[in-house]
Every structure is written in C-alpha cells, then in structure tokens.
Amino acid sequence: MVFTTRAFVTFFTIIDPVGLAPVFIALTAHLNEAQRRAVITRAILISAAIIAFFALVGRFLLDRLGITLYAFNMAGGALLFLVAVEMLFGRSSGTRRTAAEEEEAMTREDISVFPLAIPMIAGPGTIATTILYVDQALPDPFKLFSVAAAIAISLLAAWIVMRHSIWIMEHIGRTGILVLSRILGILLAALAIQFILNGTLTFIHTSGLLR
Template sequence: MNATITFTISAFVTFFTIIDPVGLAPIVVGLTTHLSNEQRNVIVTRAVFISAGIIAFFALVGRLLLDRLGIQLYSFNIAGGILLFLVAVDMLFGRPSGTRETKTEENEALTREDISVFPIAIPLIAGPGTIATTILYVDLATPEPLELLSVASAIIVTLLIAWIVMRSSVWIVEHIGRTGILVLSRILGILLAALAVQFVFNGLATFAHVSGFLK
C-alpha cells in the first residue's frame, strides 16, 4: 500500500479514536436535555468551530512551543503515547476519562448556560489527547506536503463526523442505545491502545539513536 495512503489511514483512525465522535452522543444528550433541538445545534456547531481553532493553533505552533520549553520530540512521543494509552484503558473499561473531563468539571458544566466552549470543545473534543496527537502527527508529516494535507484532512473529516453525530445525538442514543455505543467505544479503545504503544516505541527508538545506543 502507498505510504501516503497508509499514513492517512493511520492519522484518521487515531484522530477518530481519540475524539470518539460516537461516544460524544450520550454526553451531549445529558448536557443539553433542557435545551431545544435548535439550541443544541447552535451549541454543537460553535463547539466544533472552537475546537477546530484550538487544534489548528497547536498544529501550527505546537512544535515551536516544545522547542521553546526545551522538550525533545521523542520525550513528547513517549508522554503522548502514555496519555493516549490511559485514554484507551478508560475506553476499554467504560470509565469516564479523566484526561477529558473530571467529575467536578462535569457537575459544573451542568450549571452552565453555554456549554459549547466548556466542556464540549474543551476538553471533550480538543482535549490533551487530541492536542498531543495533533503535534505528533504534524511533526511526523513535516515536511511532506501530501502528508500534512493528510493530517489536516483526517482532522477535518473527524470533526465533521463529530458535528453530525452530536447534532443527531438524541436519535443515536434512542436507536443504538448506550450499550451499542459502549461496544463501539471498546473496539476503538483497542485500536487506540495499539497506536499509543507504537508512539512510545517510536519515541524510545529515536531516543536510542540520539543517545548512541543504536547505530
């Protein structure tokens, strides 16, 4: 298979898994039960645009921030892989992920009128896992224009799917049910765990080369 196609598939699967559009459906329903469909759609659309802006920001300046902080990319690969693995474990066991939203934040969100920024955009869509994944994949794609385009396409398509799912969240929960959503979430969790381990291995391999352990 062409390397660019393989990279594109890998990027899409990773972003789709870490954002988990289907898993957002019951959360959006729970947070917007007191709102009309029109109000829910406005909040969902605003949240997607806000999260897109956040992701774009870290895609553009993420590597620069790491350099300014003196963080080597292999360290970020390892840390990002561990973070993604923790998210995967939560998905596999059906637990709310602390990397996305804590219980305190969830309770606070229920009292807010506008939940588009918090907690939907941050941290449910553009959370630490998404930010880490963005920086990692942009660095992997640089300086290949086609692979950078692949990363951008993977993010855009995933956000589009998330937008559609959240707008249809009531229908999805009614027809698929929470059990169906949990089953899909566990399948995605397995894929994310494997990708997370690969990120850690890549970081360790780079560290070994830089340190002279491997020639």
C-alpha cells in the same frame, strides 16, 4: 497510504464522535432544537480553532520549552494509552473530565466551550496527537493534507453525531455505543504503544546507546 489511514483512525478514535451522543443529550436536555444546533456549531468551531493553533505552533512551543520530539512521543503515547484504558474499561482516567469539572458542566450556561470543545473534543489527547502527527508529516505536503483531512473528517463526524444524537441513541442505544468504544479503544491502545516505541527507538539512536 498507511500514514493517512493511521492518522484518520487515531483522530477519529481520540475525538470519539459516537461517544459524544449520550454526553451531548445529557448536557442539552434543557435546550430547544435551535439552541442545540447553535451549541453544536460553536463547539466544533472552537475545537477546530484550538486544534489549528496547536498544529501551527505546537512544535515551536516544544522547542522553546526544550522538550525533544522523542520525549513528546512517549508522553503523548502514554496519554493516549490512558484514554484507551478509559474507553476499554469505562473508567475515568482524568484525561477528559474530573468530578469537579463534571459538576461545573451542569451549572454553566454555555456548554459549547466547556465541556464539549474542551476537553471532550479538543482535549489533551487531541492536542498531543495533533502535534505528533503534524511533526511526522513535515515537510511532506501530502502527509500534512492527510492530517488536516483526518481532523476535518473527525470534526465533521462529531458534528453529525451530535446533530442526530437522539436518533442514534434510539437506534443504536448505549450498548451499541459501548461496544464501538471498546473496539476503538483497542485500536487506540495499539497506536499509543507504537508512539511510545517510536519515541524510545529515536532516543536510543540519537543518544548513541547502541554504539
């Protein structure tokens, strides 16, 4: 139960469905309703495919590159902490979009791939989180199902938020979204530190430093 709750909170926070509302409105201001629906569906499907790919072959890639799990735990935790700092202080940490990417996003016709799917939804933080949680879940099928459910629910929430983004902005406003993002940022920062601690403890035990 603890693992399931932690997985859901982590994926919901890193994908940040509520935070997508103002971005989606800004990027699709020139589109009609039918075009917006098409963009939303494509973005979610592309994001799901990317996440599924790294869930299946992420550990294989790590093994082939000679990256240990505890090293990836620490690196993933550091990356998630940068995202948390971005959410808490409203600063760009570079984990989502750079200035050049921001400018390109305004000129590209298909925004479902960039910047919505990559890197807003299935960005580096989401990919790292997916690999970490899948590895922690193996070989327990219930835990694997919990990770899959957490990802699916978070993507569904992202679809719903983008679909009703105008209504959300009218009723919650930017202030409400900022407050929620700050709260989620605190939770994500704590989870990020936990990943780093887990990786550090695993390194200490496997290297025999305590002997």
